[in-house]
Amino acid sequence: MDSLVTERLLLTRPRMADSAPLLAYREANRAHLEPWEPQRNDRFYTMQAVEERLRQMARQAEENSAVYWLLRFPHSAQVVGECSFTNIVRGPFQACHLGFSLDSRHTGQGLMHEALVAAIADILDVHGLHRIMANYQPRNSGSEKLLRRLGFEREGLARKYLKIGGEWADHVLTSFINPRDGETPYA
Ligand SMILES: CC(C)(COP(=O)(O)OP(=O)(O)OC[C@H]1O[C@@H](n2cnc3c(N)ncnc32)[C@H](O)[C@@H]1OP(=O)(O)O)[C@@H](O)C(=O)NCCC(=O)NCCS
Numbered sequence: 001m002d003s004l005v006t007e008r009l010l011l012t013r014p015r016m017a018d019s020a021p022l023l024a025y026r027e028a029n030r031a032h033l034e035p036w037e038p039q040r041n042d043r044f045y046t047m048q049a050v051e052e053r054l055r056q057m058a059r060q061a062e063e064n065s066a067v068y069w070l071l072r073f074p075h076s077a078q079v080v081g082e083c084s085f086t087n088i089v090r091g092p093f094q095a096c097h098l099g100f101s102l103d104s105r106h107t108g109q110g111l112m113h114e115a116l117v118a119a120i121a122d123i124l125d126v127h128g129l130h131r132i133m134a135n136y137q138p139r140n141s142g143s144e145k146l147l148r149r150l151g152f153e154r155e156g157l158a159r160k161y162l163k164i165g166g167e168w169a170d171h172v173l174t175s176f177i178n179p180r181d182g183e184t185p186y187a
Contacts, residue, residue: 001126004069004118011069011083011115014057018070018079023050025079025103032104036140039166064088067123071102071115080106083115085123085132094130096123100143107142116150124178131178135161135171144172152176 004011014022026033027045034040043049060066065088071081081102088096098120102112123129134152136143152174160168 001122004122005074006114006118008073009080009111009115010072010074011119012072013061014054014068014070016051016054016058019047019050019054021077021079022054022070022082023047025082026050029101029104033101034165036101036137036143036164038163060086066096067119067127069115069119071111079103081112081115083112083119085119085127085129088127088129094128096129096132098132098134100146112146113149116146120150120176124180129178130181132176134174134176136174137164137169138172147174150176 002013012018023045030040030045057066057068061068066084066086067088068084069082070079071083072079081100083098083100085096085098098116100112100116120132123132132152134143134147135158136147138157153176155173155175158171158173161171161173162169
């Protein structure tokens with residue numbers, strides 16, 4: 001699907017026309033997102049880099065290796081969040097990795113939960129995946145609560161799992177398994 005509508009949000013597939021609002025979102029949330037993401041250099045916060053990222057997203061979507069969503073309030077051009085299902089692997093695995101972030105001015109209102117309920121239904125029901133993996137740093141209590149409330153189950157702790165802010169950081173591993181496993185045409 002090209003867009004998803006929830007009670008308060010509109011989710012759309014990123015397009016080149018989204019470069020300016022996506023850059024504005026990234027600039028406004030630089031300090032908010034830095035503790036949880038790979039180290040970004042100053043170039044990451046330029047229009048050229050955002051356009052490259054959008055082209056990469058379009059390529060991955062075309063190859064069916066990722067599904068990206070931008071979050072907005074209806075009738076607003078401003079981007080208020082992102083979520084992504086990347087590293088889509090088919091065959092006997094049928095799995096992907098979930099990533100998400102929300103504008104710091106809109107956290108604490110249940111918005112990411114609302115967006116992910118719709119985006120997860122799409123990736124399971126429309127794309128037919130079996131497992132969604134989501135990993136967070138042990139001190140990321142916002143992500144921990146969100147994933148638990150969505151039904152993700154803790155599977156373990158991976159030491160020095162991702163390089164965040166230039167340091168290898170431990171991550172809690174969680175997964176959500178398609179409750180209708182076995183009924184999809186991809187099985
Ligand atoms: C993690 C993150 C996406 C959570 O966004 P969020 O929208 O606040 O998350 P939720 O949808 O789960 O909202 C839960 C909060 O909204 C509150 N809330 C208010 N109204 C609500 C409603 N109608 N429904 C549900 N929750 C509601 C809850 O009480 C909860 O508040 P609390 O955090 O004080 O306990 C956001 O904090 C973020 O972008 N963090 C930085 C990036 C990041 O960590 N990314 C993930 C890396 S693994």
